[in-house]
Amino acid sequence: MYNRDPRIAAMKAARRSDHTRYQIGAALSDPKTGRVKQIGWNHFFPAHRTLKCYRSTWHAEFHVIMRTGLDRTNGTMLTIFGQVRNNGNTIVSKPCLVCQELCREAGIVKIEYSTKTASGWEVIVRKHGQWHTVSTLPSGNDDTL
Numbered sequence: 001m002y003n004r005d006p007r008i009a010a011m012k013a014a015r016r017s018d019h020t021r022y023q024i025g026a027a028l029s030d031p032k033t034g035r036v037k038q039i040g041w042n043h044f045f046p047a048h049r050t051l052k053c054y055r056s057t058w059h060a061e062f063h064v065i066m067r068t069g070l071d072r073t074n075g076t077m078l079t080i081f082g083q084v085r086n087n088g089n090t091i092v093s094k095p096c097l098v099c100q101e102l103c104r105e106a107g108i109v110k111i112e113y114s115t116k117t118a119s120g121w122e123v124i125v126r127k128h129g130q131w132h133t134v135s136t137l138p139s140g141n142d143d144t145l
Contacts (some may be wrong), residue, residue, distance in 0.1 A: 006036055006079035007112075007121070011019050013039040013064075014081050019057060024082045024093055026060035031077035031110050040064025061099040065106050074107030081114045090114050096121070100131055 006027040013025030029035055036093070047142040060080060065073055073088030079111050082093030093113045095103060103111060104126060112123045124131045 001130050004034060004036065006034060007081065009036045009039050010079045010081035010114075011083075013060070014083055016043075017041040017060075018043050019085065020052075022082055022091060023085050024060040024080065026064040026071065026081075027079045028064050028108075029079065031071065031075070037072070037130065038064055038068040040067055054132045059096065059099050061095050062102060065102060065108075070106055076106075076108050077110040077112070078103060078108050079112050084113075090116060092116060092118065094124075104106055104129065104131075 001093045006029040009027035009029075010025040013027060015082050016024070017023035017025065019042050022042070024079040026040045027036050028040075030037065040060050042057050042060045042063070052069065061078065064078070068076075078095075080093040081089040081094065083089060084091060092115050094115075095111060095113065100111075108126070110123065110125050112121050114120060115122045122132050122133060126132075
């Protein structure tokens with residue numbers, strides 16, 4: 001079972017990453033209870049490990065959604081944490097546009113991601129098919145849903 005706190009689960013998932021520069025972890029959870037359903041992390045395509053060609057990766061967002069299954073992601077929240085591999089410094093882990101679209105298609109309603117700000121986290125929600133920043137919260141608790 002995964003840690004009940006999505007942020008801690010995403011941080012632990014990031015440690016599983018084999019990426020040489022950035023470790024990104026993601027946790028998919030129920031936005032009302034906080035129960036973590038699944039985790040994912042960025043990693044190189046399996047064929048690329050064999051060929052020693054480390055250029056293309058699966059993003060953590062894609063990995064967690066595929067591990068969960070598209071039929072089980074509707075109405076969920078995604079938490080993403082990123083760090084530099086060699087020193088552990090937190091990085092901004094806002095999903096790229098492709099991953100934002102994937103999250104929209106998967107029915108994810110809320111995304112929180114690590115930042116370099118004083119609070120450390122930013123929250124975006126999906127309204128009318130678009131992502132909107134709603135807050136920067138240290139606790140991750142907000143009443144936007």
